Amino acid sequence: MSDKKLYSYTALFDTPNKIIHAVKSVAEKGYTKYDVNTPYPLHGMDDAMKLKRSKIGWVTLVFGLLGTASAVAMMGWMMTLDYPIVIGGKPFFPLPAFGPIIFELSVLFGALATVGAMLFVIFKFPNNSHPMHDTEYMKNVSSDKYGISIEAVDPKFNLDEIVALFNGLGAETTAPIYFDEEEVNYKPTILDKKFLGFLAFVAFATSVGVYGTMNIALYLPPFDWMVNQDKSSPQQTSEIFANNASMLQPVKGTVARGFIPYKFSNQPEQAGKLLVNPIIPSVENLKVGKEKFDIYCSPCHGYLAEGDSRLNGKFPNPPSLHSEKARNWSDGSLYHIIVDGQNIMPSYSSQLSKNDRWSIVNYIRVLQRSLNAKESDLL
Amino acid sequence: MSSEYAQEFSVVEGKPSLRSLDEIISKPLNTKPGLKYYLALAFTLTLLSIGAVGLAASLYYGTGLWGNNNPVGWAWPIVNFVFWIGIGHAGTLISAILFLFRQKWRTGIARFAEAMTIFAVITAMIFPIMHTGRPWIAAVWLLPYPNQHSLWVNFNSPLLWDVFAVSTYFTVSFVFWYVGLIPDFATLRDRATSKIKKVIYSVTSLGWRHSNRHWQHYEMVYLILAGLATPLVLSVHTIVSFDFATSQLPGWHTTILPPYFVAGAVFSGFAMVQNVLIFVRKIFNYEHIITVDTLEKMNKIMLLTGTMVGYAYSMELFIAWYSGVNAEQFAFVNRAFGNYAWAYWIMFSCNVFIPQLFWIKKIRRSIPMMFVIAVFVNIGMWFERFVIVVTSLSRDFLPSSWAYYSPTITDISLLIGSFGLFFTMVLLFAKALPAISIAEVKAVVDGSQPTHHEEH
Numbered sequence: 001m002s003d004k005k006l007y008s009y010t011a012l013f014d015t016p017n018k019i020i021h022a023v024k025s026v027a028e029k030g031y032t033k034y035d036v037n038t039p040y041p042l043h044g045m046d047d048a049m050k051l052k053r054s055k056i057g058w059v060t061l062v063f064g065l066l067g068t069a070s071a072v073a074m075m076g077w078m079m080t081l082d083y084p085i086v087i088g089g090k091p092f093f094p095l096p097a098f099g100p101i102i103f104e105l106s107v108l109f110g111a112l113a114t115v116g117a118m119l120f121v122i123f124k125f126p127n128n129s130h131p132m133h134d135t136e137y138m139k140n141v142s143s144d145k146y147g148i149s150i151e152a153v154d155p156k157f158n159l160d161e162i163v164a165l166f167n168g169l170g171a172e173t174t175a176p177i178y179f180d181e182e183e184v185n186y187k188p189t190i191l192d193k194k195f196l197g198f199l200a201f202v203a204f205a206t207s208v209g210v211y212g213t214m215n216i217a218l219y220l221p222p223f224d225w226m227v228n229q230d231k232s233s234p235q236q237t238s239e240i241f242a243n244n245a246s247m248l249q250p251v252k253g254t255v256a257r258g259f260i261p262y263k264f265s266n267q268p269e270q271a272g273k274l275l276v277n278p279i280i281p282s283v284e285n286l287k288v289g290k291e292k293f294d295i296y297c298s299p300c301h302g303y304l305a306e307g308d309s310r311l312n313g314k315f316p317n318p319p320s321l322h323s324e325k326a327r328n329w330s331d332g333s334l335y336h337i338i339v340d341g342q343n344i345m346p347s348y349s350s351q352l353s354k355n356d357r358w359s360i361v362n363y364i365r366v367l368q369r370s371l372n373a374k375e376s377d378l379l
Numbered sequence: 380m381s382s383e384y385a386q387e388f389s390v391v392e393g394k395p396s397l398r399s400l401d402e403i404i405s406k407p408l409n410t411k412p413g414l415k416y417y418l419a420l421a422f423t424l425t426l427l428s429i430g431a432v433g434l435a436a437s438l439y440y441g442t443g444l445w446g447n448n449n450p451v452g453w454a455w456p457i458v459n460f461v462f463w464i465g466i467g468h469a470g471t472l473i474s475a476i477l478f479l480f481r482q483k484w485r486t487g488i489a490r491f492a493e494a495m496t497i498f499a500v501i502t503a504m505i506f507p508i509m510h511t512g513r514p515w516i517a518a519v520w521l522l523p524y525p526n527q528h529s530l531w532v533n534f535n536s537p538l539l540w541d542v543f544a545v546s547t548y549f550t551v552s553f554v555f556w557y558v559g560l561i562p563d564f565a566t567l568r569d570r571a572t573s574k575i576k577k578v579i580y581s582v583t584s585l586g587w588r589h590s591n592r593h594w595q596h597y598e599m600v601y602l603i604l605a606g607l608a609t610p611l612v613l614s615v616h617t618i619v620s621f622d623f624a625t626s627q628l629p630g631w632h633t634t635i636l637p638p639y640f641v642a643g644a645v646f647s648g649f650a651m652v653q654n655v656l657i658f659v660r661k662i663f664n665y666e667h668i669i670t671v672d673t674l675e676k677m678n679k680i681m682l683l684t685g686t687m688v689g690y691a692y693s694m695e696l697f698i699a700w701y702s703g704v705n706a707e708q709f710a711f712v713n714r715a716f717g718n719y720a721w722a723y724w725i726m727f728s729c730n731v732f733i734p735q736l737f738w739i740k741k742i743r744r745s746i747p748m749m750f751v752i753a754v755f756v757n758i759g760m761w762f763e764r765f766v767i768v769v770t771s772l773s774r775d776f777l778p779s780s781w782a783y784y785s786p787t788i789t790d791i792s793l794l795i796g797s798f799g800l801f802f803t804m805v806l807l808f809a810k811a812l813p814a815i816s817i818a819e820v821k822a823v824v825d826g827s828q829p830t831h832h833e834e835h
Contacts, residue, residue: 016826016827016828016829017829017830019829020829035590035591035592036590036591036592037588037589037590037591038589038591038594039397039562039566039589039817039818039821040562040594040818040819040821040822040827041591041594041595041597041598041818041822042591042828042829043828043829044829045591045594046591046595049591049592051591051592051595053599054595054596054598054599054600056596056599056600056603057599057603060603060607064607074523075534078523078531078534079531079534079535082529082531083529083530083531085533087533087535088535090535094534094535097534097535098534100537100540100543100544100614100618100621101534101539101540101543103610103614104540104543104544104547104611104614105543105547107547107551107607107610107611108547108550108551110603110607111550111551111554111555111603111604111607111608112550112551112554114600114603114604115554115558115600115604118596118597118600119585122596123585123593123596125585125586125587126582126585126586127585127586128581128582128585128586129586130586130588132588133581133586133588138569138588138589139569139570141589142565142566142568142569142570142589143397143398143401143566143569143570144396144397144398144401144821218515222438222439222440222441223513223515225441226513
């Protein structure tokens with residue numbers, strides 16, 4: 001027995017009043033390394049032990065605020081910076097809409113950090129190797145007795161004095177608690193065969209499980225129904241329609257939006273006479289005209305309509321639009337050429353809307369006037 | 380007892396010795412349960428397997444098996460979700476809010492109510508996850524995680540707020556419950572006779588030593604968790620109500636919804652806890668710990684919240700009239716007198732009229748009467764969610780799409796199965812874990828706290 005290392009000396013009391021009285025005496029005697037074990041928290045025990053109020057609330061505050069900040073940062077970054085999307089015309093940083101999640105994450109961070117700090121930092125749990133475990137003392141205090149234990153490392157520790165003190169206070173039983181030799185001498189071995197085998201098994205099971213789920217199971221029915229549902233692709237045949245096409249032709253006479261049929265096809269004279277330019281030139285529609293001219297006309301006609309093609313002879317150069325003849329054409333004639341084409345120039349009616357065509361006509365007029373400016377234009 | 384305090388009624392009847400409390404609370408854990416328990420378990424497992432068939436069919440064939448269709452796209456699944464989340468609210472209210480108000484009578488029922496919270500939230504979560512259509516990848520849609528589309532979830536959406544609210548609620552409730560269980564696990568560990576139980580309880584108790592230096596922090600943490608859980612529980616049903624309130628559908632688009640939902644949740648939760656506790660106290664002989672006084676206090680809370688819900692119903696009708704908005708007025712007239720008037724009046728009578736019987740003390744203290752009334756309350760509260768979801772959607776802004784919603788057999792099997800799952804978990808809990816907090820009950824037994832004579 002003598003080679004056993006003493007951890008503490010304990011006493012059990014049977015009423016709450018006795019333990020409070022005993023703790024006050026122990027505290028008055030100047031012991032500091034002592035603890036009280038009770039089956040439930042006793043009112044007034046913290047005062048008797050002269051314990052300061054627990055400061056764990058600060059953990060809640062700090063981590064709760066960290067939760068607040070994380071929520072704002074996460075949502076702000078995702079919705080405002082990383083991938084802003086317009087949703088119902090709401091701003092990219094809608095603080096009121098962030099409210100609920102800010103609150104939830106503050107509570108979550110605060111609660112988890114508080115409990116984690118208490119259990120794992122302050123109590124240093126899990127700890128099943130404490131010498132008090134499996135003692136008669138622990139079995140009593142976890143049920144109906146109130147115990148006090150003075151540790152051997154207390155600077156004022158003196159076994160005889162303590163036994164006398166406990167007996168004087170009316171202790172029911174007193175007993176020493178020793179360190180468990182097995183646990184004191186226990187040397188943990190990480191490279192234990194069983195442990196390594198267990199790790200290998202976990203690694204294998206995880207790999208097989210993840211591979212099986214992600215690469216096999218999710219491609220079996222019903223998980224593949226969404227991917228393999230019945231549908232017709234444009235160029236496939238289909239049994240539904242008589243002509244076996246999966247994509248049907250529009251009904252005869254269907255007119256696309258913005259492309260009302262042109263009534264002066266092959267009638268350039270009529271068009272030149274009867275078509276009236278509906279657009280009054282303005283900065284805005286001349287900008288549209290320039291943009292469309294640069295895209296569709298300039299490759300052959302050149303940016304300034306001088307007939308200087310950029311196609312390096314791959315396609316015949318058109319004549320300049322600054323000739324006397326071209327300048328005297330009516331707006332209607334120009335419009336007709338855009339719609340119907342002329343000589344080898346193809347029709348541009350499918351690329352350009354009505355509005356675009358008239359804007360181009362206006363822009364051509366601007367080019368013609370500015371390249372052939374009269375002296376009076378300078379005044 | 381000290382004379383300077385007003386005489387308080389004992390929470391625990393008689394003056395049981397602390398050791399006898401250990402014995403009676405841990406008895407179901409150490410003995411083989413009787414025939415009644417197995418019959419009850421067989422019944423709940425039957426319900427559960429009915430639900431499992433419906434769930435398997437829904438998983439294989441998809442949500443097309445349900446009655447949801449235009450314009451009622453949110454039907455029974457959402458009704459059941461809101462119903463079960465609401466059931467959970469009583470647990471947190473009992474464990475957190477009543478703790479802050481220092482209501483000692485909560486100690487006998489807090490553990491059970493908290494467990495019911497956790498089970499109710501688990502049951503509730505099945506429905507929205509199934510409703511996503513492909514639940515096996517639901518997490519991919521619900522959580523903000525870096526993905527190959529570099530897209531994030533939409534934080535403007537109340538449905539996403541729900542994801543955060545419900546998962547936070549579940550996590551914090553679970554942690555709160557587990558923290559409460561640690562000292563009890565330690566007590567069970569020290570009572571354990573078989574080796575395997577001792578190992579299990581040693582692991583779950585984390586090495587708790589009942590040390591006062593620990594109790595000091597523990598009590599503070601319990602207080603902080605109660606303080607955090609209180610606004611949390613209020614926020615959860617508030618956010619659930621945002622799913623409706625932030626939409627523009629008449630009957631949903633009302634500011635009264637959050638407080639009305641919270642009151643309703645507490646109302647139905649208390650009814651469910653009361654129903655279950657009546658069985659538990661009988662089966663496990665806890666009549667002196669879960670006393671009739673405690674049940675009576677729960678009935679009073681039901682009376683209060685039921686009246687609040689009744690006020691909300693009336694106020695909705697008043698605001699519909701007072702707002703002068705035609706669509707709003709139509710929605711409420713349609714609720715009370717339209718196709719679903721039968722559901723509305725079941726809701727109104729079960730939730731508002733029947734609980735008024737609790738004004739009579741005899742009824743409040745009669746166990747068969749209170750049991751029946753609480754059953755009616757739960758029926759009424761389920762119909763409340765049905766009325767809100769279905770009547771508004773079935774008469775939306777486009778009269779050509781109006782339709783009468785009826786559930787399918789799969790819907791019914793899922794509802795039955797949800798009750799089966801919930802009660803199976805409750806029964807397993809009652810057998811496997813201390814259904815009453817041993818440490819907390821010991822602390823409120825007469826004579827368990829030091830008297831203050833010495834100081835004066």
